[in-house]
Amino acid sequence: MIDHVQDLASVREATDRLLSSASRLGAAAVAEPSRLPGWTRGHVLAHLARNADALVNVLRGRPMYVSGEAREADIERDAHRPLTVHLADLRESAARFQTQGELQADWDRTVELRNGVTDRAARVPFRRLVEVELHHVDLGIGYELEDLPERFTEREIAFLADRFSRTTTVPPTLLSAAGREWRTGGGDGPGVTVSGPAADLLGWLAGRRDGAGLAVTGGPLPVLPPL
Incomplete structure (x- = not known):
């Protein structure tokens, strides 16, 4: 809310x-x-x-x-x-x-x-x-991203996940961090799971990190459009 x-x-x-x-x-x-x-x-x-x-x-x-x-x-x-x-x-x-x-x-x-x-x-x-x-x-x-308030980080991950959920070039993707999960991607094909520390996940979604700190299963790390 x-x-x-x-x-x-x-x-x-x-x-x-x-x-x-x-x-x-x-x-x-x-x-x-x-x-x-x-x-x-x-x-x-x-x-x-x-x-x-x-x-x-x-x-x-x-x-x-x-x-x-x-x-x-x-x-x-x-x-x-x-x-x-x-x-x-x-x-x-x-x-x-x-x-x-x-x-x-x-x-x-x-x-x-x-x-x-x-x-x-x-x-x-x-x-x-x-x-x-x-x-x-x-x-x-x-x-640093690690210094951001936890509640803010989770809300911004959710906001960006929703934004990319209508992006057809991003495959169906499950995001996982700190026991929380979000779904994003609007394309076709098998699903991908991206997991890791919340700061790294936010950094990747927000274009601040390259995703090197994240684990990816089911395919390569999706390429996100610029914000």
Whole structure:
């Protein structure tokens, strides 16, 4: 069951962890490469701030971004700022998101995200939580997939498993970690079982790890489409 109030609290806690970690960086570290190809840590921090504002737009019934080109341009524009400016922007944009999320609203309504994707308004805080937690890992500053809250990891595995369950290029796949199981894949053919630590399973599903830490039976490790 989706609890947007609890998810908003989790977003606040995750944002505090992110700000605490990022505040310990040296001034030059923001220009160093992140774990995302082609992005510095500054790009990641800029994206996180602009994503908070974009999700405020979603909750207000506005387009998430003016355009894909504008989204990329805003990230590039903001990526090269000093760390102190990044941190202030993250705090302020996070506060705007929290304020919007605390307003009385119809949380069962359908909202539109990027590329025509729709969802319930109540799931928007969890989507923000995913952005904050995974991009904290992407910064490469000591916060790893293994450090993510267990409940978050299980929910994101379930979310991604559901997403890929309609992907015909992925064979029927049973996912197993820490005594939990999920099913994904929308293609034909014999089933595949992928099992291992929850952090490795999430890393593979989210495109953060290559699956080397997972055990596969019934065939090769499925190739997942990019997120």
